[in-house]
Each structure stands twice: as C-alpha cells, then as structure tokens.
Amino acid sequence: MDAISTSALFLSLLVLILISAYFSGSETAMMTLNRYRLRHLAANGHKGAQRALKMLERPDRLIGLILIGNNLVNILASAIATIIGIRLFGDVGVAIATGVLTLVVLIFAEVTPKTVAALHPEKIAFPSSWLLRALLSVLWPFVKAINLITSGFLRLLGIKNVSVNDALSQEELRTVVHEAGALIPQRHQEMLISILDLEKVTVEDIMIPRSDIYAINVNDDFKTINKQVTQSPHTRVLVYRDNIDDAVGFIHLRDALRLQSKEEFSKSSLLRAVKELYFIPEGTPLTVQLSNFQQNKERFGLVVDEYGDIQGLVTLEDILEEIVGDFTTSMITTASEDIDIQQDGSFIIDATINIRDLNKEMKWDFSTEGPKTLNGIIIEYLEDIPDAGTTLTIDSYHIEVIDVSDNMIKTVKVIPLVKEPTNEEAEE
Missing domain, CATH: 3.10.580.10 (CBS-domain)
Structure with missing residues (x-):
C-alpha cells in the first residue's frame, strides 16, 4: 500500500513539475513575443495572435494569473516531495527532498522551458493563450484580488498606468531597420534611414x-x-x-x-x-x-x-x-563630379560642394551643424579668406587650399588622416 501511495506521489510530482514548466514557458513566451509582428498577425486574422495580443493589453493580469498557477503548483510539489523524502529517508529526507526538488525545478521547470520559449515564443505562446484565457476565467476572483493589492503598492511607487507602451522612438526605429539584415534589402534600408533623416535636414x-x-x-x-x-x-x-x-x-x-x-x-x-x-x-x-x-x-x-x-x-x-539617391537622368552636378581622386590617395575637390553630399559620397564625417559647403567650413575655421597654398587640419582631414577667387575658395586638396586608436581599441 505504501509502495503504491509513493508511486502515486511520484507520478503527481512529475505532473506538477510539467505544469510548472508550462507556466514558466508560457510566461517567457508571452513576454518575449515581438509586439509588431504580433499586431501584424492579429490584423491578418491569426486567432492565436489575437488572443495573445488581447491578454498582453493588461500584462498585470497575465502575470498575476501565471504566478498564481506557478506558485500554487510549486508549493504543492514541495509538499509532495517532502512526504516522499520522509517516507524514503526519514527525517533527513526533508533536506534531501528540498535539494533534489530545487535542482529538478530549476532544470526542468524553469531554465529549460524558459530557454525554449525564448527561442520559439510564437510556437508556445499562441497555443498557450487559449488555456491561459480559460484559466483566467476560472481564477478571475483571485487574479482580481492580487491585482488590487499589487496596484496599491505600485501607486506607492508612483506607477499608475500598467499598460505597456511599446511605441518606438525615431532612434529605436533606426536601430530596428539597421538590424533587419536580410529581411529588408540593403537599398530599402538606406531609403528608410533617409526618410528618418529628413526630420533633421x-x-x-x-x-x-x-x-x-x-x-x-x-x-x-x-x-x-x-x-x-x-x-x-x-x-x-x-x-x-x-x-x-x-x-x-x-x-x-x-x-x-x-x-x-x-x-x-x-x-x-x-x-x-x-x-x-x-x-x-x-x-x-x-x-x-x-x-x-x-x-x-x-x-x-x-x-x-x-x-x-x-x-x-x-x-x-x-x-x-x-x-x-541621385536620379541617373539628373543633369544637375553630382558630388562625384566635384571630386577627383589622385594617385597619391588625396582628393582634389570643388570647395563649393555641399558637405552632406561630400560625406555621403566619400563616407566622411565633416560636421554638418555649421556651414553647408567645404568652402564655408574652411573660412569659418580660419575666420578669414585664405590664400592659395594655405594648409590646415579640420577634424581628421588635412586640407590644402589650391585656388581662391572672387572671395571664395574654389578648389582644395583633401587627405584623410589615419586616426590614432583609442586606449580601449588598442587593448582590443
């Protein structure tokens, strides 16, 4: 009889660990869903995505539900493990059961399911959302009570709105575009970044x-x-x-x-x-x-x-x-026509070239905050109109004035200087 009871307890413990793994995986999967892909799928009629999106509108309720289930299961598993330990090893079985159960829960009910869920959130979250929604209906009174108590504590911390605002800033959207990789062709990435830059230009x-x-x-x-x-x-x-x-x-x-x-x-x-x-x-x-x-x-x-x-x-x-980018049919002078590459690695440049065009063409980083032309940058730096032959260094570019006429610098020679590595870069 004792053997049968112990076997039943082992079986119950196994089921509870599996349920705990389900709650742990569901929590991670729901919270790591890509909100923008989720909205896209929901808008296209995906039922699982629609359920998940609805539940994520109130993350406090979702987290409350999952934690109630997970903690209830883990406490019950701990009690059963303690009974099994006492039956098998006597008083020392409590310590043994605690240690073994902790290890088992960490491996099989926490780390493993959460890792799998983080790697494949949609495969786990969408089916789980059906069961979680059903559990929310059954456990609603408990979830509501927990939320009321936690909301009080959150207000003490100055948090009044529990809804998630996942709107992207312009810089965050820029990062998303850059990290899209092969999902967005390089040409399209450049166009999207250019659109974001229009606000600054x-x-x-x-x-x-x-x-x-x-x-x-x-x-x-x-x-x-x-x-x-x-x-x-x-x-x-x-x-x-x-x-x-x-x-x-x-x-x-x-x-x-x-x-x-x-x-x-x-x-x-x-x-x-x-x-x-x-x-x-x-x-x-x-x-x-x-x-x-x-x-x-x-x-x-x-x-x-x-x-x-x-x-x-x-x-x-x-x-x-x-x-x-430049239209191939444009008859307007482009940056490349203003730049003549020399055999020694220097560049003969029309000083009236627009700085933004120069930076884009040559992948340089002249400041665009002040004057709009290379001529303007040099004159602002020197605070005077230089004579031909004047040399100077601006940022990491060595510049020699070649031609000056009509109170304007017409042509310059530019040599990009090799930047000295920083201490951190040298250590790397």
Missing part, C-alpha cells in the same frame, strides 16, 4: 546656393536670353531683373521652346509665360517642405531668409533624391 542643407542658380536676367539682350533657354540644363528656369533678389518668376522650358517653335519668343512673351514664385522660409525641415510641396502642388521654390533675400533654390527632385 533643412532646405539649406540641400538647396542650390544663389551663386549657383541657373537663371535668366530679363534685362539681358534677347540673343543671350534665347541662348540660355536653348542650353538650359533644367526644365524650370528662374527669371529675374538685374538682381536675383528681384525675381520675376520661373519659366518652364517646355513653354519657352513652344514659343520658339511658333516664332513668338520675345521678352514680352517670356514675361507673360512666367509662373508665380513659391517661397520657402530658411530652416524648414525637409519633412515639412515635402508636405508643403504636395499641398501646394509645387515642385520648385526659392529659399529666403528673414529679410526676404533669396538664399538658394530647392526642388521636389532635390528632396526625393535625399530618399532614393
């Missing part, structure tokens, strides 16, 4: 400076105007009177060529064909400007400062290129 960072704007002076002789229209590298051209700050509007090349084909092209017809200008305040983030272009149905705008002076020109294409 303003129109001044990508605009064509006023000195580089291709524009037509309506007061020039008509032969010059006609030649500018014919040879224009852009589909839209700014029209002004004597000074670019006295802009009249812009002419679409298609309209100008149509007038030429009808032999109706003249200064007066040119002025009648110009379109109204669209102005953009400096400092406007690209995300805002992209939306403004869309709302106003514009593709072309002039960046103006607080005094209304024109600082540069921005097009819709410029913003889109920040996301998808």
Whole structure:
C-alpha cells in the first residue's frame, strides 16, 4: 500500500513539475513575443495572435494569473516531495527532498522551458493563450484580488498606468531597420534611414546656393536670353531683373521652346509665360517642405531668409533624391563630379560642394551643424579668406587650399588622416 501511495506521489510530482514548466514557458513566451509582428498577425486574422495580443493589453493580469498557477503548483510539489523524502529517508529526507526538488525545478521547470520559449515564443505562446484565457476565467476572483493589492503598492511607487507602451522612438526605429539584415534589402534600408533623416535636414542643407542658380536676367539682350533657354540644363528656369533678389518668376522650358517653335519668343512673351514664385522660409525641415510641396502642388521654390533675400533654390527632385539617391537622368552636378581622386590617395575637390553630399559620397564625417559647403567650413575655421597654398587640419582631414577667387575658395586638396586608436581599441 505504501509502495503504491509513493508511486502515486511520484507520478503527481512529475505532473506538477510539467505544469510548472508550462507556466514558466508560457510566461517567457508571452513576454518575449515581438509586439509588431504580433499586431501584424492579429490584423491578418491569426486567432492565436489575437488572443495573445488581447491578454498582453493588461500584462498585470497575465502575470498575476501565471504566478498564481506557478506558485500554487510549486508549493504543492514541495509538499509532495517532502512526504516522499520522509517516507524514503526519514527525517533527513526533508533536506534531501528540498535539494533534489530545487535542482529538478530549476532544470526542468524553469531554465529549460524558459530557454525554449525564448527561442520559439510564437510556437508556445499562441497555443498557450487559449488555456491561459480559460484559466483566467476560472481564477478571475483571485487574479482580481492580487491585482488590487499589487496596484496599491505600485501607486506607492508612483506607477499608475500598467499598460505597456511599446511605441518606438525615431532612434529605436533606426536601430530596428539597421538590424533587419536580410529581411529588408540593403537599398530599402538606406531609403528608410533617409526618410528618418529628413526630420533633421533643412532646405539649406540641400538647396542650390544663389551663386549657383541657373537663371535668366530679363534685362539681358534677347540673343543671350534665347541662348540660355536653348542650353538650359533644367526644365524650370528662374527669371529675374538685374538682381536675383528681384525675381520675376520661373519659366518652364517646355513653354519657352513652344514659343520658339511658333516664332513668338520675345521678352514680352517670356514675361507673360512666367509662373508665380513659391517661397520657402530658411530652416524648414525637409519633412515639412515635402508636405508643403504636395499641398501646394509645387515642385520648385526659392529659399529666403528673414529679410526676404533669396538664399538658394530647392526642388521636389532635390528632396526625393535625399530618399532614393541621385536620379541617373539628373543633369544637375553630382558630388562625384566635384571630386577627383589622385594617385597619391588625396582628393582634389570643388570647395563649393555641399558637405552632406561630400560625406555621403566619400563616407566622411565633416560636421554638418555649421556651414553647408567645404568652402564655408574652411573660412569659418580660419575666420578669414585664405590664400592659395594655405594648409590646415579640420577634424581628421588635412586640407590644402589650391585656388581662391572672387572671395571664395574654389578648389582644395583633401587627405584623410589615419586616426590614432583609442586606449580601449588598442587593448582590443
């Protein structure tokens, strides 16, 4: 009789350990589910995902339920193990049962199931959610009582909201995109990162400076105007009177060529064909400007400062290129055309190049917080317009000024310096 009773106790203990393993694995699986994949599956009608998502809306109830079940099972298993120990080894059996049960519970009811659940959360959480939901209905009064008590303690600690906020910040989303690996093609990753960067980039960072704007002076002789229209590298051209700050509007090349084909092209017809200008305040983030272009149905705008002076020109294409990269059909000068690689490893660079374009093209890290061009960075660093032959080092780049004209640095030679390893890097 005693042997049968002991066998039954061993069987009961085995069942309790398995139940404990179930609760431990379920807890880990539910808590390690990818919330975004879970929402995706739930939105696509996956029943297990829908049940799990519903339970995770109130993690305090879920944890309360699992802990009630797990602790109840473990305490009962401890009692049974103690009885078995006393029957087999007498008084010393209590210590033996405690030690053996602790080891068994740790291996088979805690570490192993939790490890498996962490590796395969969906395979365990989705089936478990059905049973957990049923248990929650049965044990609801106990769960409710536990939650009321714990909520009181949480309020003492200043925690009032027990719902989980798993919204991602911009930097966290950037990390997710970077770590997506093969799940997202490299090209798509770059585009997503570029979209996130739009908030940090303003129109001044990508605009064509006023000195580089291709524009037509309506007061020039008509032969010059006609030649500018014919040879224009852009589909839209700014029209002004004597000074670019006295802009009249812009002419679409298609309209100008149509007038030429009808032999109706003249200064007066040119002025009648110009379109109204669209102005953009400096400092406007690209995300805002992209939306403004869309709302106003514009593709072309002039960046103006607080005094209304024109600082540069921005097009819709410029913003889109920040996301998808340079268009192969673009006739605008690209960063690579401004950079000439020398045999000695140095680079001859047009100093009017945009710093962001230079950094992207060369994988360099010139600061983009101040001036927008390499010319501007050098002048700000020296606090003067240097002579040709002047050398300096900015960050980790050795720079030699080659050509200066019209109060601007035109060409420089840049040699990236080898960075000295830090103490930590040297130790590694």
